[in-house]
Amino acid sequence: MQEELCTFLAIPSVSTDPAHYPDCRRAAEWLGEHLEQLRCAVEYIGSETHPVISAVGPAVPGKPTVLVYGHYDVQPPDPLDEWDTPPFEPTVRDGNVFARGATDDKGQVFAIVKAFEAVRADRAGAGTGAGAGAGAPPVNVRFLIEGQEETGSDVLSELLDREPERVEADAVLVSDTPYYAPGWPAVETGLRGICYGEITVRTAKSDLHSGLYGGAAPNAHETLVRILAGLKSANGRIRIPGLYDAVARPSKRERDGWKKLPFKERSFMRDEVGSKALTGLLRYPVLERLWALPTLDIHGISGGFTGEGAKTVIPAQASAKLSLRLVPNLTYKKVARQLTRAVKALAPKYADVKIDFIHGADPVLVDTDSRPFELIDQAFREVEGRDATRTRSGGSIPIVSELGKAGAPVILSGIGLPDDRLHAPNEKINLEQVWKGVRVFGRFFQLMSGNG
Ligand code: BES
Ligand code: MN
Ligand code: MN
Numbered sequence: 001m002q003e004e005l006c007t008f009l010a011i012p013s014v015s016t017d018p019a020h021y022p023d024c025r026r027a028a029e030w031l032g033e034h035l036e037q038l039r040c041a042v043e044y045i046g047s048e049t050h051p052v053i054s055a056v057g058p059a060v061p062g063k064p065t066v067l068v069y070g071h072y073d074v075q076p077p078d079p080l081d082e083w084d085t086p087p088f089e090p091t092v093r094d095g096n097v098f099a100r101g102a103t104d105d106k107g108q109v110f111a112i113v114k115a116f117e118a119v120r121a122d123r124a125g126a127g128t129g130a131g132a133g134a135g136a137p138p139v140n141v142r143f144l145i146e147g148q149e150e151t152g153s154d155v156l157s158e159l160l161d162r163e164p165e166r167v168e169a170d171a172v173l174v175s176d177t178p179y180y181a182p183g184w185p186a187v188e189t190g191l192r193g194i195c196y197g198e199i200t201v202r203t204a205k206s207d208l209h210s211g212l213y214g215g216a217a218p219n220a221h222e223t224l225v226r227i228l229a230g231l232k233s234a235n236g237r238i239r240i241p242g243l244y245d246a247v248a249r250p251s252k253r254e255r256d257g258w259k260k261l262p263f264k265e266r267s268f269m270r271d272e273v274g275s276k277a278l279t280g281l282l283r284y285p286v287l288e289r290l291w292a293l294p295t296l297d298i299h300g301i302s303g304g305f306t307g308e309g310a311k312t313v314i315p316a317q318a319s320a321k322l323s324l325r326l327v328p329n330l331t332y333k334k335v336a337r338q339l340t341r342a343v344k345a346l347a348p349k350y351a352d353v354k355i356d357f358i359h360g361a362d363p364v365l366v367d368t369d370s371r372p373f374e375l376i377d378q379a380f381r382e383v384e385g386r387d388a389t390r391t392r393s394g395g396s397i398p399i400v401s402e403l404g405k406a407g408a409p410v411i412l413s414g415i416g417l418p419d420d421r422l423h424a425p426n427e428k429i430n431l432e433q434v435w436k437g438v439r440v441f442g443r444f445f446q447l448m449s450g451n452g
Contacts, residue, residue, distance in 0.1 A: 002097075002431065004034075005110050006090040009099040013106075015073030015151050021049035024147045027072045028053055031109070031145060038117050039135050040143070046155040050147035054166070057116065057141040064170035064448050065140040068116075069403055070109035071149035071176065074101035075423045082425035096428040103420035107429035108175040109145060111415055111437030116141055119442045138449035142169065146399070149176075152359030153398040160402050169408040171372035171448065175437065176397055178416035180389050181262060185380045185440075187373060188412035189254070190291065190392035191400060193326035193363035195335045199227065199343060202352040204316040207304075213314055220318040221304050223351045228320055230346040231296055236280040238296045238324070240342045246329040250292045250392075257390060258287045272418070291392035294335075295325040321358075325394060332360030361398035370409045372448065379443035380413075383436055388413055415440070 013027035014020040028051050032042045035055040044051035050073065077087035077100040085091040090099035097107065121136045144166065146156040160166060180186040203218040232238050250258075265286055269278050280289045299322060304315030324335055336357050347353035368390060377387040397412075404410045415437035421427045 001114060002092070005097065005107060005434070006092075006099075008106050008110060009090040009097065009101055010088050012077075012088045013073050013101070013147065014076050015050055015148050017076060024050050024073055027106075028145075028147055031072055031113070034113060035143060038113070038120070046159050047147075050155055052147070052156050052159055053143065053145040055143040055145075057143075058136045060136055060138070060140050060449075063139045063450075065142060065168075066445060066448055067167065067169035067172045067403070067408065068112050068141060068143045068145075069172060069174045069176075069399065070112065070143075070145045071105045071147065072101075072109065072145055073147040073150050074104065074106070075150050077425075079425060084426055087425075087427075092431070095432060096430050098426055098428045100427055102427050102429040103178070103416040104422035104427065105149070105176045107434055108414050108416065108437065111434050112173065112175055112441050113143075114438045115441035115445065118438060119445050138446045138451055141445065142166075149397065149399070152361070156399055157402060160399070160405075164405060167403050167408060168406045172403045172408045172410040173441065173444065174397065174400065174403070174410060174412050175414040175441070177393055177395070177412055177414035178418050178420060179414075179433075180391050180418070182417055183384065184262075184386065185384055185388040185415075186391045186413065187368055187376065187388040188366065188393045189368055189390050190328070190365045191363060191412065192291070192294075192394050192396055193330065193332055193361045193401075194323055194396045194398075195326060195332050195339065195357070195360045196321070196323040197336070197339065197355050197357045198319055198321045199224065199353065199355050200317065200319040201227070201347075202317045203350065204314070207316050208314040210312045210314045217314050218348075218350050220315045220351070221301075223348060223353075224301065224303075224318040224320055226348075227343060227346045227353065228298055228301075228322070231322075231342060236282070238294060240296075240335075240338050242338060243294060243330070243335070246334075247294065248328040250288070254390075255285075255288065258291075259285070261287070261389065261391065263287060290394040292327050294327055294330060295394075296322065297325075298322045325396070326361075326363045328363050328365050331362050336360065359398070361396050362401045363396075364400045364404070364410075366404075366410055366412060368409075372409050372411055375447040376411050376413055376440075376444055378447055379440045382443055383439045 011023050011027040012020050013024045032053050036042045039058050040055035043054045046052050087100035090097050201220045201224040203220040208217050301320045303318035305311040305313050340355050343355050380388050415433045
C-alpha cells in the first residue's frame with residue numbers, strides 16, 4: 001500500500017505549471033484506473049489536462065450516498081534546494097513520507113480510496129453490500145477529485161454550475177485539512193475565503209537613468225510600495241473602507257471553545273512560525289486572528305533591477321501579487337470591488353495603476369449539528385479515542401461553498417498533522433496518520449450504512 005502511495009506521489013501534478021500539464025493528466029489517470037479496479041464507473045470531465053475525476057461506486061440500493069471530494073494537483077515544489085530529498089522522489093524517514101502533495105492532498109485522497117477498498121463486501125468481516133453482491137461497499141460512494149484546487153477550481157466549478165445534481169448526497173467528506181494537534185482530530189466549522197490579485201504600476205514609457213532623471217522622474221517601485229503600505233497600517237489594520245464593518249464575529253460560545261483548546265502562543269511563534277513576534281490585530285487572540293479575521297498579505301513584488309551587482313535605473317513598471325483572506329460576510333466579488341476602489345484612491349495621478357484578479361473563493365461556515373457529524377465523531381472515537389474537536393481553519397478550499405449547495409452536510413475532517421509543511425519544502429505525511437485515516441473513513445462508510 002505504501003508503494004502505491006509513493007507511485008501516486010511521484011507524479012509531479014503541479015497544476016499551475018504548463019510544463020506539468022501532462023503530469024496532471026497522468027495523476028488523474030493513475031487515480032481513475034485505481035478506482036476502476038474498485039468497480040467504480042470513472043469519467044474524466046471538463047479538461048484534457050486537468051480533468052475532474054468522477055467515480056461512482058457500485059450501487060447499493062436503499063443506502064445513503066457519500067460524496068468524496070479531494071484534489072490530485074499540488075503546489076510548485078520550489079525552492080528545490082531546501083528539500084532534503086527531491087519533492088517527486090517520495091522518501092520514507094521516521095514513519096513519514098516526504099514528497100510534494102504528501103499531505104495536500106494526495107496522501108489524504110489515497111486514505112479515503114483505501115478505506116473504500118477496505119470495507120467492500122468481499123473483504124472478510126466488512127460491509128453488508130445489501131443486494132449489491134460481492135465487492136459492494138456499505139454505502140453509495142461517489143468521488144469528485146479535481147486537478148485545479150491549488151489554482152481556483154475553475155473546471156469543477158463550471159461542472160457544478162452545469163450539473164448541480166452532482167452534489168446531491170447524504171454527506172460530503174473532504175479530507176484536506178490537518179488534525180488540531182497529534183491525537184486531536186478536528187472537524188472544521190469554517191474556512192476562510194480568498195481574493196487574489198495583482199497590482200501593476202506604470203510611471204513612464206520606459207526605464208530611465210537614475211542620475212539623469214532622478215529627482216524629477218516618478219519611480220514605479222516607490223509608487224507601488226506607497227500604495228501597498230497604504231493598504232494596511234503598522235498595527236495590522238487593513239485600510240480598505242468598509243471591510244471590517246461586514247465581518248461577522250464568531251459567537252461567544254465558539255470563541256470560548258477556542259480558548260479551551262491547547263494553544264501556546266510562545267511555541268506557536270518560535271517553533272511553528274519561527275519568528276520573534278506575532279503581528280496582526282493584537283487585541284484579538286491568535287486563533288481568532290487566524291480563523292475569523294480577514295488578512296492582507298503581499299506575496300511578491302517584481303520589476304526593476306534585482307540581479308547580481310548594481311544598476312542605476314528608475315523602473316518604469318512594478319507589480320505586486322497580493323491576497324486577502326476572507327471571513328464570513330465578506331465575499332470574493334465584493335472584496336475585489338472594495339480593494340479596487342482602495343487601490344485607485346491611493347494611486348497618484350501621475351501613475352497608471354491597474355489591478356487584475358487571479359482567483360477567489362467565498363468563506364464557508366459549517367453547521368455540524370447533524371447525524372453524519374455524530375458518525376465521524378464515533379469513527380474517530382473508535383480509532384483515536386477522541387471525538388473530532390470543532391475548530392476553524394484559516395486556509396481556503398474554493399469549491400467547498402458549492403459542495404453544500406444541495407443541502408448535504410460537508411464534513412471537513414482531514415488526517416494531516418500541523419507540522420506537515422504543506423506548500424513548503426519537505427512536505428510530508430505521517431504514515432500512521434494514513435493508516436488511521438483508512439480505518440476512520442472506512443468506519444465512517446460503515447456507520448453511514450447503519451452498521452453501528
Ligand atoms: N488543503 C489546502 C487548504 C487548507 C489547508 C485548509 C489547511 C485548511 C487547513 C488547500 O489545498 C489550499 O492550499 N488552498 C489554497 C487555495 C487557493 C490556492 C485558492 C489556499 O488556502 O491557499
Ligand atoms: Mn488541499
Ligand atoms: Mn494546498
